[in-house]
Amino acid sequence: MSLKAKLGRLKGHMNLPQEEHPLPVAEQQVIQTEPLEIPFLEKWTENDTHVYKMEDEYCFIREVHYDMDHQHGIYTLHDAKKAVEAWNEVDYSHPLSSKGIQAEEMFFFDTETTGLGGGTGNTIFILGYAFFTDRGVTVRQHILPNPGAEIPLYQSFLEKVNYNTLVTYNGKAFDWPQLKTRHTLIREHVPKLPQYGHFDLYHASRRLWKNDLEKVKLINVEKNILGIERQDDMPGYLAPYIYFDYLERKDPKGLFGIMKHNEIDVLTLITLYTHLSVQLLQKEGSDLSSYEVARWYLGLGEKETAIKAYNKVLEADNAVQRISALHALAFQWKKNREEEKALNAWHKVAEEGILKEQIEACIELAKIYEHSQKNYVKAIQVTQNALSLFPPDQKEKKAAADLKWRLVRLSKKAGHTKE
Structure with missing residues (x-):
């Protein structure tokens, strides 16, 4: 049977009622009689993957490494590290500020699951993340070999991650809650899931580019903002079908494409965090989203930083944003009793805004x-x-x-x- 035909036949698995999903973890452990007889182990090994063993169970862990001069989109990984260092040099606050931490402490996290819905019927089968080391960046992925192996999956994950500085794309709404949902099923067997810090880049991207992009999906931000073009990428929506096919045939060939997709995702999070930091820090290379940056800082009560950003917009070529910035500055001039400046500004806004x-x-x-x-x-x-x-x-x-x-x-x- 062709892979396409098998994917079609397996498609129905995504919406099975809960009682039709695999047995609870405890029961699955009894069923697995020879868990360490690993099918296609040579293929896994050839793809930078090793086996993590825990008693009579196992999961896979894949690691790939990138040098600091590796370019992903419009930035290198070294640029990302410099962005974190720049946050540590400013005295104002922001939800995306990494002040007080080092790049090596940040944890760029994304998952692959059997569906987009929440709840216990949705299984995470890849926990992927990227982190800085003294040599560059490592991408590490924890892969679920079968639905009964969640204990070693989460145990290995919690042993490795730096969960205090989590960086995701809409992870507050999906990735981490989903992880917590799955964790409740095995909480007696692995350490308690920790509290964590969280930088959610989706909300920042939406704030800055919602007027420029039809949909603020990561793939759209990649292409239109970050200059990332994926080559021969396995679409994310195929991930559940390919995973179900792997469960049936045990051949991981198709799964490697999803692993590569996840690898690009977490590298993109590094590039996106770098670009957002350039905008928020008003560094060279920041663009016309400075107006939204200024509004954001003003809403946070960082008035001096907001005024600096508004003044930068006044020097830009975008006439509409220049008038909007002038309008915002006029309110500040009024509060500062700079009445003539406010009057002149509002007369111009009344004509051109x-x-x-x-x-x-x-x-x-x-x-x-x-x-x-x-x-x-x-x-x-x-x-x-x-x-x-x-x-x-x-x-x-x-x-x-x-x-x-x-x-x-x-x-x-x-x-x-x-x-």
Whole structure:
């Protein structure tokens, strides 16, 4: 039977009800009578893989090594190490900051599973991660040879990993919760799953590039942001089918393609962390996402860093982002009592900004003219301008209603209405 036909026949395994999945681990251990008779062991060995034995059970561990000058996309692995060092030189905070840790302590983690859903019916069969060493970067993968071998799989994993600084792509929502779910099935047999730190690069990528990418999937970020082109890659969605085929035939040939796919994934996490760090640290090579970086820092309360990022946007070529940055800076100038700078900025935003910014700028101008400069005529003018910008179907909304009341109040102050 061809591999394609077997994958089609095995496809149904992905959605089996829970009672049809393999027996609990304890029962499987009884069933396995000769676990160390390893089929196709020579093929495993030829693919950088060795056997991890634990009593009468085993799993596979594969290791490959890269030199620091290895280029993955637009950065080398050495660039990644420099990015971590750069975080240790700044005095501001950020959720992706690696200040206080070294590159060797970071753990770039991804899994391959039999499905995208959660719960005990979904099995992790590859735990893959990359980490820095004194010689370069090592990619290590723990591979489940059969559904009854989860104890050595997780035992070997917990012996090796640095789980205090976990770096994933949407791992908070999938990889680590899934790992914890599987761990509960064997928690009496392996050490307690530890607490961990977590850098989730998905949320950072979405914040910076959601307007540039149709979908912020890792494969899209790779191609469009990081300059990574996969060659002869095994698509991730085939992973469950190929694993089920391996379980039936025991020949790991197809599985090696999924292992290579996972290897690229964890290397990409290093490149992505490097690129995000370049943006967030405002290093040479950072791009127009500086506007989103500035917004992020402002939301975190890091005002000085945010203002620096906004000023960088003012020097860029993107006219829309320049006006948006000017709008944001005007609020800071108002708070700092730099009134003339704020007025000049908001007049420009009122003319050139997007509709929402134009309305907001007119409202802020009205506030300054009314309360600070007592220039009610100008306050009336900019308030009328703001009202004129509202689309017809929004004329009765609260914001527009508030502006109408402002006009009434301003008219009274200016003496334009009879008492």
